[in-house]
Amino acid sequence: MRTRFAPSPTGFLHIGNLRTAFFAWLMAKKTKGSFTVRIEDTDRAREVEGAVESVLRLLHWAGIAPDEGVMLDDAGKIIEKGKCGPYIQSKRFDLYRKYADQLLKDGHAYRCFCTSERLDEMRKKQEKLRQAPMYDRTCLELDPAEVEKRVAAGEKHVLRLKIPREETITYEDKIYGPMSFKGHTVDDQVLLKSDGFPTYHLAHVVDDHLMEMDLVIRGEEWLSSVPKHLILFRAFGWKAPEYAHVSLLLNPDRSKLSKRQGDVAAEDFIKKGYLPEALMNFLALLGWNPGTEQEMFTIPELIEAFTLERIHKSGAVFDLKKLEWLQGQWMRKIPAKDFADRIKPLVVARFPDAENDASFLQKATLIQERITFFPEAPDMLGFFYDDPTVGIDLIANPKQKVEAADVPKILEILKKSLESIEEKNWIKDSIVAALDAAIASSGLKKGQLLWVLRASLTGRAYSPGAYEVAEILGKERTLERLSI
RNA sequence: GGCCUCAUCGUCUAACGGUUAGGACACAGGAUUCUCAUUCCUGUAAUCGGGGUUCGAUUCCCCGUGAGGCUGCCA
Numbered sequence: 001m002r003t004r005f006a007p008s009p010t011g012f013l014h015i016g017n018l019r020t021a022f023f024a025w026l027m028a029k030k031t032k033g034s035f036t037v038r039i040e041d042t043d044r045a046r047e048v049e050g051a052v053e054s055v056l057r058l059l060h061w062a063g064i065a066p067d068e069g070v071m072l073d074d075a076g077k078i079i080e081k082g083k084c085g086p087y088i089q090s091k092r093f094d095l096y097r098k099y100a101d102q103l104l105k106d107g108h109a110y111r112c113f114c115t116s117e118r119l120d121e122m123r124k125k126q127e128k129l130r131q132a133p134m135y136d137r138t139c140l141e142l143d144p145a146e147v148e149k150r151v152a153a154g155e156k157h158v159l160r161l162k163i164p165r166e167e168t169i170t171y172e173d174k175i176y177g178p179m180s181f182k183g184h185t186v187d188d189q190v191l192l193k194s195d196g197f198p199t200y201h202l203a204h205v206v207d208d209h210l211m212e213m214d215l216v217i218r219g220e221e222w223l224s225s226v227p228k229h230l231i232l233f234r235a236f237g238w239k240a241p242e243y244a245h246v247s248l249l250l251n252p253d254r255s256k257l258s259k260r261q262g263d264v265a266a267e268d269f270i271k272k273g274y275l276p277e278a279l280m281n282f283l284a285l286l287g288w289n290p291g292t293e294q295e296m297f298t299i300p301e302l303i304e305a306f307t308l309e310r311i312h313k314s315g316a317v318f319d320l321k322k323l324e325w326l327q328g329q330w331m332r333k334i335p336a337k338d339f340a341d342r343i344k345p346l347v348v349a350r351f352p353d354a355e356n357d358a359s360f361l362q363k364a365t366l367i368q369e370r371i372t373f374f375p376e377a378p379d380m381l382g383f384f385y386d387d388p389t390v391g392i393d394l395i396a397n398p399k400q401k402v403e404a405a406d407v408p409k410i411l412e413i414l415k416k417s418l419e420s421i422e423e424k425n426w427i428k429d430s431i432v433a434a435l436d437a438a439i440a441s442s443g444l445k446k447g448q449l450l451w452v453l454r455a456s457l458t459g460r461a462y463s464p465g466a467y468e469v470a471e472i473l474g475k476e477r478t479l480e481r482l483s484i
Numbered sequence: 485g486g487c488c489u490c491a492u493c494g495u496c497u498a499a500c501g502g503u504u505a506g507g508a509c510a511c512a513g514g515a516u517u518c519u520c521a522u523u524c525c526u527g528u529a530a531u532c533g534g535g536g537u538u539c540g541a542u543u544c545c546c547c548g549u550g551a552g553g554c555u556g557c558c559a
Contacts, residue, residue, distance in 0.1 A: 008559050043558055116557070123555095132486040133555060158557050176489070185487050185555095193557040200559050224488055224554040247490080247552085254551060282496095285508090289497055293507050312490095312497080315552065319495045322509040332522075370521045400518075450518030462520030 001031035001214045004069070005059075006204075008040040009051035012265035013058050015318070016219065016249040016257055019283040023246060024217040025064040026284075026306045033214070037066040038207060039088045042197045053078060058266050062276050063299055084211040089203050096198040099206050099236065100159050100191055108235035109191055111147055112139040113157045134187045135160065159192035161201070161228060161235075169227040174215070174244035174308045181227040189228045201225060205232040208241055217244045220315075244308050247287055247315040257318055273373035275334075278327040286316040296329055328372045340364035343377035350378040351385035359472055366464035366472075380463070384472065387481065388459020400451035410452045413442050415482050421475065428471045435467075457481050 005021035007013065028035035037059070039052055056072045059065055065072070068082035080087050103109035112135070114122075123133040139147075140162065151157070167183040191202040198206070208216055223245045233240035249257040257264055263272075269279050281297050289312075290297070290305045297305065334342070340361045347354045354360060367380045382388075396404035417438035421430050435453075439446050454466035457473060470478045 006559090010559075040559065046558065112557095119556090127485070130485050134486095156557095179488080181488075187555075190557050195557080197557085199557070204559095219553090219559095220489080221553055221559085226488095245489095250552080252495080256552075285496065287496085291498075293498080295508055314490045316497090317495060319509070322496065325509055328522090367521090369523095372521095397519090445518095447518050452518090454518060458519095460519085464520085466518055 001027055001033035002036065002212055003028045003033065003215050003217060004036040004038055004208070004211065004213055005066075006038045006040050007055050008043065008046070009048060009055065010043070010046040011048050011051055012267055013055045015264050015266050015269070015283070018058065018062060018266045019249065019286065020217060020219055020246050021059065022062070022064055022280060022283055023311070026303055027215060027217065027308070028067070029303045030306055034067040035064070036069040036082065036087065036211060036213075037071060038211065039070050040200065040203065041088060041090045042199070042203055044197070054267065061270060062280055089198075089207070092207070093196070095210075096192065096202055096206055097196065100198070100202065103161070103191065103235055104159065106235065107162070109159050109161050110140050111151065111157045112160045112190075113150060113155055114139060132185065137188065156194045158190045158194050160188040161191050161232065163188055163228070163231060169230055171226065171230055171240075171243070173223075174242055175311050176223070176245055176313055179223070179226065183227070186227045201228050201232065205229055205236070209233070209236070209238045213241045215244060216241045217246060220245045220247050244311070246311065247313060249286065250315045250317045252317055254315070254317065273375050274323070274327055275330045278323065278330040281330070282323045282326050286318070287312040296326070324372060331372060332369050334368070336365050336368065337361065339368050343374050346374060347378050347381055351382065353385045354381070362472055366468055370464070383458040383460060383463065390456055390459045394459065394461065395452055395455045397451055397455075400447050401445060402448050402451055407452065410444065410449060411456070411482050413438050413444070414449065414453055415479060418470070418475070418478060418482070423475050426471065426475045428467050431467050431470050
């Protein structure tokens with residue numbers, strides 16, 4: 001199956017569009033087909049510099065790079081690949097003109113000379129009369145000879161689609177099911193703007209036909225435009241693709257997901273440190289479910305399980321809490337070595353000593369299940385590299401039954417006990433054994449002793465365990481930190 | 485206003501006429517534990533309202549209500 005994603009380069013990639021692209025990609029992969037990216041840059045006024053590259057980089061990051069169309073090569077340069085090019089609409093200008101002429105010739109479209117001012121007035125009047133604002137077909141009544149004359153004189157005009165108003169257009173959406181629209185409620189859409197560029201509607205029909213798309217997956221906002229597209233396909237004598245309209249993502253107040261209420265740019269999630277595995281897993285589960293109770297999915301598992309039939313019709317609220325949970329789950333799944341490699345540069349940036357640290361992997365492992373995002377790592381590991389400042393208010397902790405007055409005594413017991421371990425035997429097992437003995441002979445509670453140990457070694461209210469930290473710190477540094 | 489669409493715990497969702505309405509996140513409590521986190525157990529919590537159809541409706545139909553989309557020479 002051939003599917004596509006067709007962003008317009010007007011800014012950042014909306015997270016909802018990433019999800020739509022993902023669904024299209026999944027369908028292509030599931031059917032061993034191909035996923036095409038086409039750039040819809042027919043609105044020159046809204047174009048944003050660098051937007052194409054950033055969208056493409058995101059797709060690559062997300063693991064859903066295109067097979068065909070506009071993509072990034074190994075060097076990160078924008079290229080086009082495939083037999084149906086060009087894949088950038090501004091380069092297809094002549095093509096749209098050609099097909100528009102055909103429509104005009106066959107009587108499916110007509111020229112319209114109305115100015116925006118007249119159209120505005122017309123709409124205002126219609127609104128006042130509580131009518132649906134629609135083009136009143138003034139220019140459809142024009143005498144052909146007059147049309148010719150005005151065209152020859154170079155008068156600005158657009159091309160409009162002539163909707164058969166008496167007809168009812170029906171089709172079956174892959175997600176919404178049977179749909180039907182009455183012709184008289186559909187407006188005579190502008191196909192070609194006065195600058196000669198096509199509107200989305202013409203471009204979509206021409207491109208998706210020429211690019212041989214089997215399935216068009218796009219946002220729900222296009223649902224009411226389907227009749228226009230179907231009429232166009234028929235006017236050209238082409239077979240329309242199947243359509244699957246995907247519901248929108250929502251803010252917590254159920255309005256359309258917007259910038260005002262949080263992050264909507266896919267880029268923001270990368271910046272925050274989300275794993276592509278977590279984000280894509282989460283996105284897949286918004287509005288879609290596998291029909292089983294599985295919550296975590298790898299991309300290959302998603303390809304296997306995904307079906308359009310199980311996509312929800314209603315919009316889904318974007319719930320960050322669940323995304324975070326998924327993020328934590330995926331963080332813990334990373335192989336220890338990879339995890340260490342990922343956080344190392346971040347830790348080194350704050351603590352240069354980490355660069356040649358032989359026990360870095362061991363340290364990293366201790367925090368893997370304690371952090372949700374990579375950037376938390378330096379904080380969690382800082383005490384290994386810089387001696388912590390430890391206050392008595394941290395060590396004395398009522399919950400652990402440690403009184404300030406007892407602290408010197410407990411520190412003495414700890415020191416004495418740990419000093420007895422030979423340097424070469426400084427491993428966790430010996431530390432546990434020595435401390436167990438100290439607990440038994442001192443009559444202190446395990447918590448009293450270990451809280452003081454851990455707090456002294458780390459300077460933190462929470463951290464990896466006392467035994468592990470002591471082991472990695474080594475005998476000498478452990479005793480040093482107990483001596484303050 | 486018109487057209488189209490949608491509606492199960494706070495959130496994401498399962499149940500395609502018969503279930504004590506299930507799971508996950510979040511929340512609360514507990515267990516493990518030297519802290520935090522992880523892990524495990526338990527709990528609170530939902531079928532928008534009203535009519536039908538049916539022996540029986542979350543499920544099918546109608547009417548409301550609420551929400552969303554479209555209504556641009558934007559996509």
